[in-house]
Amino acid sequence: FDSAKPLLEESLKLRRAGLPPNHPELADTLTHLGSWNFDKGFFVRAGDYYREALAIREQQKEAGELAASDLLLRWALAKTFLEDEDAPELAKRALDIRIKVLKGQNHRDVAIAKSVWAETLFDSGKPLQAAIPSLEAVHFLLEEASPDKEAGLKAVTEFQKAMALFNLRQYSWAEGSLRNSVGLFQKLLGKDHVYNAIPLYELGNSLALQGKYSDAEPIWLECLAIVRKTTGLEHPRAIMLIESLSDLYARRKQTAEGRKLWKETVEAQERRYGTDYPWRAKTLMKMGKFEAEWGDIHEAERVAREVMRILTDKQAKLHLNEVISLQNMGMALGDEGDIDLVREIYHFVIDCESQNSTSAPTRDSFATLNNFGDILACRGQFLEAEPYLHSAMKLSSQSGIFGTGDHDLTLAPYNLGRVAWVKGEFAAAETILRDTARQIDRSGAKGENIAAGSLVQLLVQREQIPQALEFLPLLAKSSKENQTSHAANTHVEVLLRILHGDPEQARQTFEREKERHTGNTNTEAFAYLLRSRLVLVDPADEDAARKSLEGVGPVLALQPDLVSALHVKAVCHLRLKQPEQAIATLQKLKENQAVPISEIGHLLLAQAALQDESNQERQKQFREALERAEAACATHRENKDPLERRFVSWYWLDLKCHIAEGRKLVSK
Numbered sequence: 001f002d003s004a005k006p007l008l009e010e011s012l013k014l015r016r017a018g019l020p021p022n023h024p025e026l027a028d029t030l031t032h033l034g035s036w037n038f039d040k041g042f043f044v045r046a047g048d049y050y051r052e053a054l055a056i057r058e059q060q061k062e063a064g065e066l067a068a069s070d071l072l073l074r075w076a077l078a079k080t081f082l083e084d085e086d087a088p089e090l091a092k093r094a095l096d097i098r099i100k101v102l103k104g105q106n107h108r109d110v111a112i113a114k115s116v117w118a119e120t121l122f123d124s125g126k127p128l129q130a131a132i133p134s135l136e137a138v139h140f141l142l143e144e145a146s147p148d149k150e151a152g153l154k155a156v157t158e159f160q161k162a163m164a165l166f167n168l169r170q171y172s173w174a175e176g177s178l179r180n181s182v183g184l185f186q187k188l189l190g191k192d193h194v195y196n197a198i199p200l201y202e203l204g205n206s207l208a209l210q211g212k213y214s215d216a217e218p219i220w221l222e223c224l225a226i227v228r229k230t231t232g233l234e235h236p237r238a239i240m241l242i243e244s245l246s247d248l249y250a251r252r253k254q255t256a257e258g259r260k261l262w263k264e265t266v267e268a269q270e271r272r273y274g275t276d277y278p279w280r281a282k283t284l285m286k287m288g289k290f291e292a293e294w295g296d297i298h299e300a301e302r303v304a305r306e307v308m309r310i311l312t313d314k315q316a317k318l319h320l321n322e323v324i325s326l327q328n329m330g331m332a333l334g335d336e337g338d339i340d341l342v343r344e345i346y347h348f349v350i351d352c353e354s355q356n357s358t359s360a361p362t363r364d365s366f367a368t369l370n371n372f373g374d375i376l377a378c379r380g381q382f383l384e385a386e387p388y389l390h391s392a393m394k395l396s397s398q399s400g401i402f403g404t405g406d407h408d409l410t411l412a413p414y415n416l417g418r419v420a421w422v423k424g425e426f427a428a429a430e431t432i433l434r435d436t437a438r439q440i441d442r443s444g445a446k447g448e449n450i451a452a453g454s455l456v457q458l459l460v461q462r463e464q465i466p467q468a469l470e471f472l473p474l475l476a477k478s479s480k481e482n483q484t485s486h487a488a489n490t491h492v493e494v495l496l497r498i499l500h501g502d503p504e505q506a507r508q509t510f511e512r513e514k515e516r517h518t519g520n521t522n523t524e525a526f527a528y529l530l531r532s533r534l535v536l537v538d539p540a541d542e543d544a545a546r547k548s549l550e551g552v553g554p555v556l557a558l559q560p561d562l563v564s565a566l567h568v569k570a571v572c573h574l575r576l577k578q579p580e581q582a583i584a585t586l587q588k589l590k591e592n593q594a595v596p597i598s599e600i601g602h603l604l605l606a607q608a609a610l611q612d613e614s615n616q617e618r619q620k621q622f623r624e625a626l627e628r629a630e631a632a633c634a635t636h637r638e639n640k641d642p643l644e645r646r647f648v649s650w651y652w653l654d655l656k657c658h659i660a661e662g663r664k665l666v667s668k
Contacts (some may be wrong), residue, residue: 041277083319089115111140155184292332334375449478487525527564544576596651
């Protein structure tokens with residue numbers, strides 16, 4: 001194939017020298033050179049050759065009209081692979097010429113032109129406009145391929161009905177029509193015909209969207225086998241199938257299979273087109289996203305750097321779909337990827353959106369600013385995040401982007417609340433988080449109310465216990481589906497009510513929630529329950545301590561380093577006057593990197609030593625540990641780190657309860 005190019009170039013040189021500039025044979029050679037470049041993926045160069053050949057054919061008038069329509073279709077396909085918005089117009093011109101010259105629509109070449117026009121419309125983001133010419137083309141070609149005219153019409157009708165149901169999100173009904181369509185297509189064309197890939201892919205989609213992943217996999221694998229035998233994985237549209245199938249593998253914990261599929265696709269593209277083809281960056285964006293979410297973060301970074309090199313070198317204007325794919329890759333890298341690389345990606349996306357912007361704001365531009373601000377905030381770069389979050393807030397306030405209950409509206413203010421926190425503007429942070437928590441609650445969004453969680457965390461830190469108790473119900477309401485989170489929130493309420501001087505209300509809270517965990521005696525949630533019970537019972541109640549020690553055993557058997565369970569075990573040993581057993585456990589708490597847990601370890605170790613041998617030196621050491629714990633709590637009150645993990649933050653309450661017990665011990 002490669003040896004054809006120099007021969008064609010030499011032929012063009014000779015014909016330019018020996019023929020008039022509008023000679024039909026010159027157009028032939030230009031067309032062949034265009035096709036060579038098209039097949040190699042050099043669509044810009046292919047378009048240049050097609051344009052010159054088209055100018056010659058158009059000078060031939062009627063004699064060159066069909067050849068001109070062929071060139072228009074080739075050029076349209078080249079432009080659609082470049083995501084050029086002019087592609088549908090070229091394909092429509094070709095269709096109009098063929099209808100005119102071939103005297104009507106009942107001709108194979110007219111059907112082919114309709115098919116190309118539909119393809120360009122679909123790739124331009126106009127699937128509804130593409131539906132009619134696409135179905136008309138498929139109907140004609142099916143009738144031509146099979147003597148059974150009625151079966152051809154039925155196959156197209158079933159597919160058309162299925163896609164209408166699919167667009168209405170009636171996936172189970174669409175599934176039935178797609179199965180009928182697949183059966184008819186295979187009967188008419190044979191199982192390995194490339195057209196079968198279309199209904200098979202959509203059937204897999206309808207199954208996956210119903211959660212029937214085990215049923216979707218063999219359908220997509222059948223589709224994959226057809227693509228491998230026909231167009232090959234190097235075809236630009238094969239990416240849709242690879243993305244869907246690899247995500248299914250990841251969902252089923254078969255990450256290695258997904259990574260292998262992406263590698264095979266990129267290698268197939270490189271074998272066919274080399275490393276310089278228009279959709280290489282888009283393929284790598286999707287591969288990088290998959291690696292960042294499910295595979296190897298270092299491989300994801302390598303792929304992302306290759307994408308940015310391509311985009312920087314080409315300096316080409318990105319289509320909207322490419323901008324979205326690039327942002328998706330940046331977002332996937334946001335949690336763990338190189339933060340400088342993430343910045344580079346988002347700055348590039350923001351520049352692209354500013355170049356493509358219209359007068360009206362869009363959800364995409366809001367999402368870019370909000371997601372980048374969120375990534376920076378979650379990585380602790382709060383001050384850098386602030387201007388992006390303010391810009392997102394400004395966009396979200398403009399009409400037409402969101403519905404009133406849209407959960408996305410709460411993300412920017414939530415992060416701005418955390419920005420105010422890190423700046424030490426605690427009152428402003430409290431106001432923003434309070435308003436956002438209520439807004440999330442009104443939206444009915446599923447999952448834990450993140451603003452309520454951060455607000456309670458801030459109020460606990462600022463020792464505003466009544467206010468924290470006021471917002472705990474919002475947090476508890478949103479965490480009911482997560483047993484561990486709900487148990488942790490219940491424990492926090494118990495501690496807050498005790499510190500607020502209301503032990504009876506604390507006991508009622510505990511009794512109300514303990515039934516949820518009956519039988520779940522080896523879970524982290526159960527460990528929280530035991531912690532709550534120890535706070536409520538009299539420290540002198542050895543029977544309660546013995547029962548809690550027995551209860552925490554199964555939890556530690558499964559999770560030997562679970563902090564909640566170790567804490568319960570240590571306290572039980574102290575209450576049972578078993579200092580030696582307590583010391584071994586407390587050493588682990590003391591070495592914990594989280595300050596409140598470490599301080600609990602220090603304080604209880606001093607208490608264990610006092611139990612082991614009570615003398616003036618040990619009493620002095622205990623008082624010093626107590627003062628150290630109190631100093632740590634005082635420092636924490638002014639803490640400007642909203643990234644402190646919430647389960648760690650709640651341990652400050654446990655520490656305060658231990659300090660209160662310690663003060664009683666000192667008074668004795």
